[in-house]
Amino acid sequence: xxxxxxTQTLTPSVFYILFALSNKERHGYQIMKQVExxxxxxxxxxxxxxxxxxxxxxxxxxIEEAYERPDPEFDDExxxxxxxxxxxxxxxxxxxxxxxxxxxxxxxxxxxxxFGLQEL
Amino acid sequence: xxxxKNNIGIRIYRLLLGLYPKSYLKDYKIPMEQxxxxxxxENGKIFNIWFRILKDLLGSLFKExxxxxxxxxxxxxENYAKNRIYISTVVIFWIIFSLFILTTVGMYLYMxxxxxxxxxFYLRFVISxxxxxxxxxxxxxxxxxxxxxxxxxxxASALGMGLSAYLxxxxxxLIMKFFSNSAIANxxxxxxxxxxxxxxxxxxLLVGIIGSIVLIAKKKVLAY
Numbered sequence: 001x002x003x004x005x006x007t008q009t010l011t012p013s014v015f016y017i018l019f020a021l022s023n024k025e026r027h028g029y030q031i032m033k034q035v036e037x038x039x040x041x042x043x044x045x046x047x048x049x050x051x052x053x054x055x056x057x058x059x060x061x062x063i064e065e066a067y068e069r070p071d072p073e074f075d076d077e078x079x080x081x082x083x084x085x086x087x088x089x090x091x092x093x094x095x096x097x098x099x100x101x102x103x104x105x106x107x108x109x110x111x112x113x114x115f116g117l118q119e120l
Numbered sequence: 121x122x123x124x125k126n127n128i129g130i131r132i133y134r135l136l137l138g139l140y141p142k143s144y145l146k147d148y149k150i151p152m153e154q155x156x157x158x159x160x161x162e163n164g165k166i167f168n169i170w171f172r173i174l175k176d177l178l179g180s181l182f183k184e185x186x187x188x189x190x191x192x193x194x195x196x197x198e199n200y201a202k203n204r205i206y207i208s209t210v211v212i213f214w215i216i217f218s219l220f221i222l223t224t225v226g227m228y229l230y231m232x233x234x235x236x237x238x239x240x241f242y243l244r245f246v247i248s249x250x251x252x253x254x255x256x257x258x259x260x261x262x263x264x265x266x267x268x269x270x271x272x273x274x275x276a277s278a279l280g281m282g283l284s285a286y287l288x289x290x291x292x293x294l295i296m297k298f299f300s301n302s303a304i305a306n307x308x309x310x311x312x313x314x315x316x317x318x319x320x321x322x323x324x325l326l327v328g329i330i331g332s333i334v335l336i337a338k339k340k341v342l343a344y
Contacts, residue, residue, distance in 0.1 A: 028151050029158040046176020047152040048140070052184055055147065078150050 010095050013053045016043055018062060018084060018092040025066045027079040028054070054082060062088035126160045133173065139181055141188040210257045211336060214271060217250050217278075218329045248282030251275045267335045274328030277321045284317035 010018070013035070020026060020034035031054075032045050045053075057063045066081040084092070106112045133156045137149055159169050254275030258268055291310040 029155045032155065044172060046172050046180070047148075047155040048176045048180030048184070050155070051148040051152055052144075052180050052187075055144070076154065078154055080151050 009098070010091065012039070012043055013045065013049065014057060014062070015092070015095055017050075017053055017057065018088055018095075021063060021082060021084045022089070022092060025081045025083040027081050031082065057088070061085055062091060126157070129160055129166070129169070130156060136173075136177060139177070141184055143188060143191075144184050207261050207263060210254075210261045210263075210271070213257060214254060214274065214332060217254055218274065218332075220250070244282040244285045248279050248286075251277075251279030251282065255279065264335075264340055267332070267340060270328050270331035270335060273324060274332060277324035277328055280321040281317050281325065284313040284321060288313035288317055 016035040016039050017031055019038055020031045026034065028047070028050055032047075032050050035043050035045055054063065058065070062085060063082050064085050066083040068081075103112065130153060134153065137145060137152060156169075156173070159172075163169055252275070255272055258271035258275060261268070261271075263271065288310055291313065295310070
């Protein structure tokens with residue numbers, strides 16, 4: 001029931017957080033930095049925005065807290081790690097598929113000619 | 121020097137965190153402080169850090185408070201609905217209980233020579249048990265103060281009737297055991313529990329039942 005709210009297009013913050021967690025579990029600060037890096041500095045989150053999004057994404061079933069720590073010896077116990085759920089991964093792939101189709105369509109209409117995207 | 125600056129920074133940030141809703145802070149205060157420390161450690165420029173933090177505060181504070189209000193309203197509505205169902209159950213139970221007890225008390229008072237000792241024993245047990253059940257149900261329900269008082273009075277008087285009857289018989293038996301059968305004739309019957317079981321508790325029960333009927337009829341049972 002809760003998961004229905006994310007079957008629509010994802011917001012940029014949600015998309016980039018999912019993207020940041022797509023290959024490994026990360027804690028808050030790592031997510032923040034990765035989002036900034038992946039979005040070429042366009043999305044700069046602060047702790048409030050980040051944990052607000054995380055809270056809503058957990059409630060929506062997109063991500064979950066990972067209780068095992070990747071490297072417990074060198075890690076601060078207070079840090080919380082997050083990972084994608086199956087549903088979250090599916091939503092991310094669906095979103096990427098949507099982008100791919102949009103780019104393909106734009107490419108067909110020669111809207112993005114010269115970007116080397118024709119092979120999509 | 122750097123350490124002092126960082127400590128002052130985290131203290132100010134802690135103060136600002138107090139502006140968020142409590143439910144949000146309960147889950148995320150510590151990780152948010154941790155991020156702030158990480159930012160201080162990796163990005164030494166105070167201006168950059170505070171610019172980002174203040175922008176973040178302005179953006180997220182309003183959102184979190186709004187969400188908190190919305191969630192509070194939903195929870196209130198859910199609790200209200202649950203409470204109504206629960207109170208309806210208590211009221212139905214109370215009606216069945218009152219009918220049962222009025223019938224039983226009537227039967228017990230006027231037909232006592234015909235129903236026998238064993239039946240009397242079990243009836244008193246059942247009356248006491250349903251009395252306890254009503255007290256617990258009424259105490260847990262979100263009833264108006266006056267409704268709660270009348271419901272509990274009904275349950276307590278039923279329990280009192282059953283218990284007083286048992287205690288009366290117990291005192292009677294003890295007198296017979298430690299003195300003699302003729303002692304009862306000389307001393308007279310045990311008066312305290314007898315009066316409680318036959319006069320005070322039945323009267324309190326009637327007050328409780330009538331008061332509760334009036335409150336139910338006037339729809340003054342719910343606390344809000």
